Amino acid sequence: MCEVDAMRSRFRPVATLSPRRRLSAFCGLVFIALFVNGATAQGRPAVPDSINPPEGQQLVLRGHASGDQVYTCQAAAGGNSQLAWVLSGPEAKLTDDAGKEIATHFAGPTWQSTDGSQVKGKMVSQSIPDPSSIPWLLLTAVDHTGSGVMSNVSSIQRLNTKGGKAPAMGCDVQHQGQKTRVSYTANYYFYSPVK
DSSP states (O other), X not given: OHHHHHHHHHOOOGGGSOHHHHHHXXXXXXXXXXXXXXXXXXXXXXXXXXXXXXXXXXXXXXXXXXXXXXXXXXXXXXXXXXXXXXXXEEEEEEEOTTSOEEEEEETTTEEEETTSOEEEXXXXXXXXXXXXXXXXXXXXXXXXXXXXXXXXXXXXXXXXXXXXXXXXXXXXXXXXXXXXXXXXXXEEEEEEXXX
């Protein structure tokens, strides 16, 4: 009982605080919210170590992708004659948090910023947190075109994927050469070396 009374005397409802202390408390909460939000927005997302970009790289761009993974019914890799849905490439638009288009994503895999610069990636590793969706990826940049935000990108992450997996059925001799589109969403994170 004494501990409860001691706690009550330390913590007073906001309504009983003076206007100056209320303003001070409000400003403190706003500062904390902005600091935490800024740290999260600028920091690396929490992912398995296998798909983290190397140390010494900083986040330079983040985009929300919405589009399709395009598959072609053809002979599977490895020289066997079995037909399978094979990825031809993505077709997606990336937007910022406000919904403004910032880039396109297409076969390569390649990303082109609205400033004209491009980066082509090659997969380094993957993680499959959701078996019903395409994997999360870490890619390394293998080629750049143009001058702009993509020209210094060294690593790319594809995270928070929904959908996009190749169909499990429907690829047979009657459908050989046909394409199918599977919608997906993901978040892409672009990193460049710290200067």
